[in-house]
Amino acid sequence: MYDTEVAIVGAGAAGLSLAYRLCAAKPGGRLGPEVTLVDAPAGPLRPAERTWCFWEEPGGEYDDVLAASWDRLRVRGAGGAEVVGQPSPLRYKMLRSRDFEAAVERRLGPSPFFRRLTAEVGEVAELPQGAEVRGVTAGGGPVRLRARWVFDSRPPRRLPPARTVLLQHFRGWFVRTERPVFDPATADLMDFRTPQPSHGLSFGYVLPTGPREALVEYTEFSAAVLSREEYERALRHYLTEVLETGPYEVTATEQGVIPMSDGRYPRRAGHSVFRIGAAGGATRPSTGYTFAAVQRQTRAVAEAYHQGRTPVPPSPHPARSRAMDAVMLRALDSGRVDGDRFFTGLFEHVPMERLLRFLDGRTRVREDFAIGLRTPVLPMLRTVAELPWLRRRSVAVSLRPGDTDGGGGADADAGTDGGRAVTRRAPRPDADADADADAGADGGRP
Numbered sequence: 001m002y003d004t005e006v007a008i009v010g011a012g013a014a015g016l017s018l019a020y021r022l023c024a025a026k027p028g029g030r031l032g033p034e035v036t037l038v039d040a041p042a043g044p045l046r047p048a049e050r051t052w053c054f055w056e057e058p059g060g061e062y063d064d065v066l067a068a069s070w071d072r073l074r075v076r077g078a079g080g081a082e083v084v085g086q087p088s089p090l091r092y093k094m095l096r097s098r099d100f101e102a103a104v105e106r107r108l109g110p111s112p113f114f115r116r117l118t119a120e121v122g123e124v125a126e127l128p129q130g131a132e133v134r135g136v137t138a139g140g141g142p143v144r145l146r147a148r149w150v151f152d153s154r155p156p157r158r159l160p161p162a163r164t165v166l167l168q169h170f171r172g173w174f175v176r177t178e179r180p181v182f183d184p185a186t187a188d189l190m191d192f193r194t195p196q197p198s199h200g201l202s203f204g205y206v207l208p209t210g211p212r213e214a215l216v217e218y219t220e221f222s223a224a225v226l227s228r229e230e231y232e233r234a235l236r237h238y239l240t241e242v243l244e245t246g247p248y249e250v251t252a253t254e255q256g257v258i259p260m261s262d263g264r265y266p267r268r269a270g271h272s273v274f275r276i277g278a279a280g281g282a283t284r285p286s287t288g289y290t291f292a293a294v295q296r297q298t299r300a301v302a303e304a305y306h307q308g309r310t311p312v313p314p315s316p317h318p319a320r321s322r323a324m325d326a327v328m329l330r331a332l333d334s335g336r337v338d339g340d341r342f343f344t345g346l347f348e349h350v351p352m353e354r355l356l357r358f359l360d361g362r363t364r365v366r367e368d369f370a371i372g373l374r375t376p377v378l379p380m381l382r383t384v385a386e387l388p389w390l391r392r393r394s395v396a397v398s399l400r401p402g403d404t405d406g407g408g409g410a411d412a413d414a415g416t417d418g419g420r421a422v423t424r425r426a427p428r429p430d431a432d433a434d435a436d437a438d439a440g441a442d443g444g445r446p
Contacts, residue, residue, distance in 0.1 A: 003146045004036040006305075007133050009121050010153035011039035012047060013097070014277025014294045016104045018151055021302035023111040032113045033305065036145060041118050041138035050097045050254055051172075051215065052291040053207070055090045055356050065099040068209045070187040075347040078192040078340045085352035092187050094207055094215075095291070119143040124150050126270040149311060151301070152269065153277040161392035162263035164329040166200060167224065168288045171231035172217035174252040177245045180211030189347075192340040193242045194234065197222050200332070201339030204238045215254075216243075221332065221339065225257055258288040262326035263392070267313045274313050276301065282316040286325040287359055293317065320368065321361035327383050328375075330390075336379035349374040 006022060008015045015037055023032045040046045051067075063069075070092045075083045108114045121135040121143075133145040159165065191204035200222030208214040218234040220226070226234075239245050265281035268274055276282070282293040293316035305311040317325075331337045346355060350371055357363050358371055372380070 001146070002130055002148050004115075005033035005148050006035045007131075007145050007147035007150045008035065008037045008153070009124065009133060009150065010277070011037055011101070011116075012153055012277065013052060013100065013291055014153040014280075014282065014298060015039075015151070016101060017294055018276060018298040018301060019114060020104045020107055021298050022305060023108055023114045024302075032111070034113050034115075036115050036117055036147070038117045038119055038121055038133055038135070038143075038145065040120055045120060047097075048254070050256070051207075052095045052097065052100070053093065054095075054289065054292040055087065055092050055360070056292065057089045058091055060093065062095055062100060062103060063093075065095065065103045067094045067096050067099065068184075068207065069093045070185065070207075072186040073352060074186050074188050075344055076188065076191040076193055077344040078196070080193060081344070083344060083347045084186065085347070087352040087356050090353055090356055092189075094209075117143070117145065121154070124152055124269070124273055126273060129272075131270060131272045148272065149305075150273045151276050151313075152273060153275070153279055155279055156265070156275075158394065159259050159261060160263035160265055161394050162261040163387065163390040163392055164326065164333050165223075165259060165261040165263070166221050166329060166333055167257050168219065168221050168260050169225045169257040170205070170217045170219035171228070171235065171255040172205075172215050172253065173235055173239075173250045174215050174254075175213070175239065175245070175248045175250055177212045177248045179246055181243065181245045182206070182208035182211055182214045184208045184210055190343055191238075191242070192344065194218065194238055196340070199223060199335075202234070204242065206243070221260065228255075231255070258283060258290075260285050260288060260329060262322070262329060267315070274301075274311070276313050280313050280316070284317060284325070284359065284361075285322065286328050289359065292360060318361045320365070324368065324372075326387060327380055330387060331376075331379055331383045334383070336383060337376050342375065346371070346374055 008019055019035050019037045022035050071088065072084060072086050073092055074085075077083075119135040119137050121133055123134050125132045125134060127146070130146055130148045131150040133143070133147065133150060135143045137143060187208070188204065188206035191206065192201070194202045194204055196202055197220060200220055202218065202220045202222075205217040205219055206214050207216075216235065216239060218231055218238055239248060260283075262285060265279065266275065267280040274280070276297060277294050278290055280297065282297055283290045284293065297313050297316045300314045301311045315322075328342075332339055332342070350358070354363065354367060355371070358368065363371070
C-alpha cells in the first residue's frame, strides 16, 4: 500500500537529522522504518553550503566534524567596551553543512532502510490513509511517493500571521589576512561598532579559525534586506576601519535572511503530514538560532515513532520562551529599547553560561525573572501591556526553498548566495538606486 513508511521532504539539517535518528540502531535490535529522503535536484532549489553554530558541552555527537569551537565569547558595545566571558561547561561550535551531510551519510550508509530520491516536490497531498509526495525528477518525469508519514522541511511560502516581524539578514566573507589579526580562542558574537540603521540594529560577527583566517559577517535586524553592494560596502568598512585587518583575501561567501517573528508555525499539516525544522518553528524568534532546536525536535519525533506513538513534532521552544521573545521583538521594533545597550547589558550583567541556557529555553522561572530585571524594565513592561491588543497580520515576505533551514553566523544556519525576498528597502544615500535586494539563507545568528 505504501512505497515507504516515512517520506522526508528536504535534505537540510532537519531532514538529514530526522532520517539519521529514525534509521539509527534501536535498543533491543528492533528494526527501523523504511525512510525515503526526497532532495531537490541541483540548481536554485538546493541550498548552497552554509554554516551552523550552536552551543553545547564537549562530547557532542558531531564534535568529530566541527570546523571550529570556542570557549571564550565576546560582545563589543558601540563605544568599544568589551564583555568577554567563558560559558563553561558550554562551548560555541561551528559546523559546515557539507561536513554535517557527509557525516550523516556515512552513518546512514550501511542502513538497509534508507534511500534517497532526487525530485522537485510540488505538493504533499493527504490521502485517506497516509499521504503522497508529488513532484518531478530533474529529467521531467513524474514522482508519486506514497508514505504512512510525511515530514516536510521546506520553508513555508508565506510567514504565519504575526504581531511583529523583523528580518535577520547578513552576508559573510571567509577571509585570509596577510598578518595575524584574529584571536583563534575568542568568537565575537556581536560587535556593535558598525553604522546603525535608522530602524533596527546592526553588528559584526567574527568566527576566527586561525590567526589569519575567520568568517566575518555583517548582520542587521530590520524590516527588509539590503542590496549585495550595501552588504559588501559594510563588510569592507568593518574589516578595514573597525577591525583594521590590513590587506585580506575573500576565499568564500555566504548570505542569508532569517525571519524573526512571533507568528505561530503549525507543525501539523494533515493527519499524516508534519512540518519540521524552520518550517515547524525551530528557529528561535529572538536570535535566529535553529540547529540545536532541530536536533531536539527530530530526536523527539524519532523517539515517539519508535515507541509506537503518533510522531507529532513537539514545539521546539517552551511557551514561556516564545512569550519573552514576542516582548523583545516588539520592544526592538518599536524603538523602545536600544539594541546595542539591550544586548551588551545582558551579556555584561548575566553570567554567560546562564544567558546561553536562557537563549536555549533551558532556564528556570526564577532565572528568567532575574534576567528580565537586567533589561530596560519600564519599556518592557509597557510592551507586555501592549501585546494583547495587537492584531496578528499576514506578512508580505516570501522565502524560496533554501532560505531558512536552520543557521550560520550566529546560529546557526547560514545561508545561500542566491534566493530572493520579495520585500525591498529604499537604498541608503550612498547605495546604487537600482540595487536588487538579494536574500538567501539557511540559518541563524545571535
